[in-house]
Amino acid sequence: MRKYLLWRVLQIIPVLFLISIFVFALLYLAGDPVALMLPEDATQEQVDALRESLGLDQPFYIQYLSFVGDVIQGDFGYSYRYSQPALPIVLERLPATFELAFASMIVAVLIAVPLGILSATKRNTALDVFISGASVLGKAMPNFWLGIMLILMLAITYPFFPVSGSGSVAHLILPAITLGTGCAAEMTRVLRSSMLETLNQDYVRTAVSKGVKNFFVVYKHAFRNALIPFITITFLQVSTLVSGALITEVVFSWPGLGQLLIQAINGRDMAVVQATVFIVAFIVIVVNLMADVLYRVLDPRIQFD
Incomplete structure (x- = not known):
């Protein structure tokens, strides 16, 4: 019984890995996330500064590893619509x-x-x-x-x-x-x-x-x-x-x-x-x-x- 449960739990890991890739890709499916956060009249300096502060100027694999690290800690980012972290909104x-x-x-x-x-x-x-x-x-x-x-x-x-x-x-x-x-x-x-x-x-x-x-x-x-x-x-x-x-x-x-x-x-x-x-x-x-x-x-x- 214990061996079976352990095996089934271990099978969840690759599934969660695939889900994490899909969820991470959602960030870019709607377009440039920085462009969505800033007004249309934002200057290039503002765009570059926000991109750097969010770590979006890093290679994709670095961004993904950072995303996974945040998710493990329960951090899915900040909702600019509700002006608070996203996870508590979902759990509510x-x-x-x-x-x-x-x-x-x-x-x-x-x-x-x-x-x-x-x-x-x-x-x-x-x-x-x-x-x-x-x-x-x-x-x-x-x-x-x-x-x-x-x-x-x-x-x-x-x-x-x-x-x-x-x-x-x-x-x-x-x-x-x-x-x-x-x-x-x-x-x-x-x-x-x-x-x-x-x-x-x-x-x-x-x-x-x-x-x-x-x-x-x-x-x-x-x-x-x-x-x-x-x-x-x-x-x-x-x-x-x-x-x-x-x-x-x-x-x-x-x-x-x-x-x-x-x-x-x-x-x-x-x-x-x-x-x-x-x-x-x-x-x-x-x-x-x-x-x-x-x-x-x-x-x-x-x-x-």
Whole structure:
């Protein structure tokens, strides 16, 4: 177990290395960073002085090494829009994104569990076909389109929920449904497949032949043993929720990382963009690691190397 964990953690290092290169390159994708910080009428002497003070007159590899050293210390630079370091700004918005991701996961589980069980127990019926088709449709629908449709139907035409913003549970419902629907589609399909495999096992057929009620066969025997792949895909969807929340937050003006990232891109505040991209990527890596370890812990058939 310890050797496996150590090996998985070591695998993160090259991934973080590639991410750091990408995040460092973001500084130059929007143009000359010095030109973005100074007014258009700045003199060449001012440009040269700022470039030298920021170390941007050094070779690229020197700049990159300096950038990595700063990132290790939690320094992503200074946001000229907010007039403060970039990392605290990102961390301040992180709880709102986690709140939306958690609510969306609750919505996804509430949808996926009953539909997955129904689809498996009613195999090859009209209900199974309908649920399977709805799962494919839910997976194919873009989050931003579904969010706009929900706003039009449930916030404008029939004003049951607020259009945008935060502050109450009502503000959370529409973005949570928008984000949770796509994850529920994938989770429903996984649970259906896992349930079908479990229902065909000998111990389930034995329970049925002994006269055990169908409810206990499905929920006590089949569902409990089908949870391992379902829990795994649930953890994997957490990373999808955190990254997918960025678009949904913009649609509903939710004050999380997504809204912050779009504002930073529009304002060319590259320090905030770099910090946001790096934090989101790091969260996705950690959650995927947790899902991989959890799967191996829950399934005793998998041996740790």
